[in-house]
Amino acid sequence: MPRKEAISDCINCPIRSVSIFAGFSLEEVRNISFPVHTVAYSAGEVFYHEGTSPQAAFTIKSGVVKLVKELSNGRTQIVRLLTTGDIFGFEGLMDTRYHHTAIALNEAHVCHLSLSDLIGVCRDNPHVNEAILHRWAQALKQTEDLLVELGTKKANERLASFIVSWCEHSGMEGWTALPLTRQELAELLGLTVETVSRILADWKRKNYLEEKQGAIRLNPKKDLVQQLVKITT
Amino acid sequence: MPRKEAISDCINCPIRSVSIFAGFSLEEVRNISFPVHTVAYSAGEVFYHEGTSPQAAFTIKSGVVKLVKELSNGRTQIVRLLTTGDIFGFEGLMDTRYHHTAIALNEAHVCHLSLSDLIGVCRDNPHVNEAILHRWAQALKQTEDLLVELGTKKANERLASFIVSWCEHSGMEGWTALPLTRQELAELLGLTVETVSRILADWKRKNYLEEKQGAIRLNPKKDLVQQLVKITT
DNA sequence: CGCTGTCTTGATGTGAGTCAAATCTCGTGG
DNA sequence: CCACGAGATTTGACTCACATCAAGACAGCG
Missing domain, CATH: 1.10.10.10 (Winged helix-like DNA-binding domain superfamily/Winged helix DNA-binding domain)
Structure with missing residues (x-):
């Protein structure tokens, strides 16, 4: 699966304002000390599998991604749908396994953030830290809403x-x-x-x-x- | 509803090791600069209502608490069950409304943490910050698991x-x-x-x-x- | 242009909801 | 200490929404 890759131009990133770097000054963005790659995935491609060891987290620049959990008996549940500006794979910061399988629903462009790089940024920068906390909160809310749908x-x-x-x-x-x-x-x-x-x-x-x-x-x-x-x- | 209250003895707290202050040294615990109250709730008592403005967060010392969401048509979904060591009401750190109604299922003893106090601690102390992030992650996982149950x-x-x-x-x-x-x-x-x-x-x-x-x-x-x-x- | 996978539609079965009533529990007050 | 009553639980009879099984119809693609 040959995939287009390119170094991201974070300064001019169209979704910077909604990204986890939203709180950064231009200066800080310029100083992001690790490589961020924009990667293209096509429909059906898998970002990572549930239970595998986390290498990277992602931010969606365009496209739609599903996070799924699969039961041993073949039944499948889509746990969350993600679109532009959403992030995924961040459980890798807290856990040694991905919690879901992430799959592109259509042609998707994402920023690939290496977790080993990200950990440092996260520790050093309160903006990022807070941004990520916000995303967790958001994800929880979303999931709870879906839960209510299914339950009631x-x-x-x-x-x-x-x-x-x-x-x-x-x-x-x-x-x-x-x-x-x-x-x-x-x-x-x-x-x-x-x-x-x-x-x-x-x-x-x-x-x-x-x-x-x-x-x-x-x-x-x-x-x-x-x-x-x-x-x- | 007369409720027993007492200043918490954080030093000797039996659940300190699993609390959000787990990373604190004895010294740090001693220096917790705001009052923590232990409060007793009896079965059926409400800690707070969904949609109201958050005043406090809680840590459970004993008892079981349910977080529920209610629909306008009367249908109700229990979103999460909490037991000893669990925390709730922490969405107050991120949002201006509680996301659920919290109700004690039996006689429960909880530590009452004023949010206005907590915000400072949270900002100053990376341990607490990380602990809370962990709890969010945990809550999300739990909720997703329940979601899969209901969905499949x-x-x-x-x-x-x-x-x-x-x-x-x-x-x-x-x-x-x-x-x-x-x-x-x-x-x-x-x-x-x-x-x-x-x-x-x-x-x-x-x-x-x-x-x-x-x-x-x-x-x-x-x-x-x-x-x-x-x-x- | 035929193939494969997706979508639609019908026929049928059944799991679980609804409604209703009987029974059980437990807290309260006499 | 017991009797009473409100609420919780159980059980039955019935209904219906949704799953299951089975064909067709319809793409989109090599």
Whole structure:
């Protein structure tokens, strides 16, 4: 799997303001003392496997990444979805194993941060430290929200609130890329492919939403979006 | 609700070694510059409500605490169970609202740590900082594990793996206190009271486990414990 | 253009929710 | 110390949402 690599231009990084270096001055960014590489991964490529020994952490410049846990019996749960600005693999700072398998859902560009380098930065720089703490908090919140979905809602409610929040997250209005297969939606929401397919097909028939090669659009006629949201409660 | 309070004797604290002050020298502990109170809560008492403004964080000296999230429609999800040595309310360090409602499941003794005091300690002391980061990581892992349970397993499997891990957690062999009502087991595992009751009744009939006023014991005859674990996969 | 994998749809089974009632527990006050 | 009542637990009968099994229809790609 030949992968494009390049030294990152941190100074002009478009996501610097949301990265863990957000608190850095230009000066400090310039002084980042270790190499940061931008690496391209294509859909389906694995960043690392659950249980293996952590070498690196990543920041997403573009693309969508899933973190999954797999049971011995083959059942799979997507634990978190990550997009631009999100970081992953940082459990390597605290633990000797990765907690999930990380896989790109589409063409993704990420910054590769070697953990051995990162540990030092993290220790020396309170900004980074705090930034990382914030990310953990955020991840926990996200995970808890998903937990509540799975624990308290039924199939159509889960799907509705996921779709709606996914579309909102990316600005709403118009087409939103949704690089998840039915299978993956199922693995995220604790359902089966068939159930997801049926519900989505139903909504398309009812004109609640449209779908077009990996992108969806909620029908702007308000009451239809409401239909979805209201299910959510 | 009259509640017993007392200034904590941090030096001789039985859980100091697992607390966020674990890395402190005796000297440092002696110098903790703010008052730490030990407070007793009785079963059902609320530490704080989701969405309210954080005033304090807590460390459990004894007892069991549940963190719950409630939906507008009345459905409730227990997000995490906490026991001796665990901390909660620490999202107050990062956010302006508590993320859950915290409730004592039985008589509980906790150390009350004022957040305004804690912020300073946290900033000044890398040990504490790291300890807290560790707790976040731990909480995330725990939550993810529960998420996987809810997303991939069926009723009896969820209940089995919860019971087994709960018993293991507290040393196994013999009776283990289980201060959860059927309702609460249901709210933890995304089930209904009736389902929990039925499964448990069934296991008791089959002699997989015994129950006696808020305590359970897995039947030591190995194959029966195995029954439970094997369901778990 | 055929193949492979994804998606849709139908038929059927069943796990678990719902509703309702009987029974058990335990704390309270007489 | 016992009786009472509120809440917790159990149990049964019934329903329904979702999983499972099994074909087709439909891409996207070599």
